[in-house]
Amino acid sequence: xxxxxxxxxxxxxxxxxxxxxxxxxxxxxxxxxxxxxxxxxxxxxxxxxxxxxxxxxxxxxxxxxxxxxxxxxxxxxxxxxxxxxxxxxxxxxxxxxxxxxxxxxxxxxxxxxxxxxxxxxxxxx
Numbered sequence: 001x002x003x004x005x006x007x008x009x010x011x012x013x014x015x016x017x018x019x020x021x022x023x024x025x026x027x028x029x030x031x032x033x034x035x036x037x038x039x040x041x042x043x044x045x046x047x048x049x050x051x052x053x054x055x056x057x058x059x060x061x062x063x064x065x066x067x068x069x070x071x072x073x074x075x076x077x078x079x080x081x082x083x084x085x086x087x088x089x090x091x092x093x094x095x096x097x098x099x100x101x102x103x104x105x106x107x108x109x110x111x112x113x114x115x116x117x118x119x120x121x122x123x124x125x
Contacts, residue, residue: 021078021095021116031097033071033078036109037121039091047093048080049106058106062088085123092118 021033034049048069049058057069068081078095096112098105105111 018079018081021080028076028097029073031099031114032101032106033069034096034098034106034112035069035078035080035093036096036112037089037091037093038118039088042091044094044109046107046109049098050078051106058103082121085121087123087125090121090123092120094118 021035029052032049032051035047036044037047038044046060047063048060048067050056050069050071052073054071054073059067059069063082066082066084068083069079070081071078080093080095082089095116096109097114098112100111
């Protein structure tokens with residue numbers, strides 16, 4: 001699975017962004033897909049994850065009710081819709097693929113074994 005994010009940039013706090021992460025390859029629907037972000041000088045933090053079927057989603061408390069993760073297995077693509085953006089949402093956003101089935105692993109960056117190149121999002125106040 002290879003991933004390339006698109007849709008980042010400089011945005012104002014009230015704006016919305018929608019990322020798409022196309023993942024070329026025949027094995028896309030065998031992975032849980034996740035989004036992580038890394039702020040300057042900080043670790044890579046979990047943002048959201050979606051299971052293989054797309055029926056279950058998981059969010060960090062900081063983005064719950066503002067961000068929505070979705071996927072289209074027919075298009076090998078995972079999306080992240082971000083609304084009501086805040087300056088603290090600033091960072092490089094990565095999509096990643098997790099081959100494991102345990103929910104606990106979805107929150108840990110170290111359990112994802114394929115990563116996109118990342119896209120910078122800067123939210124101004």
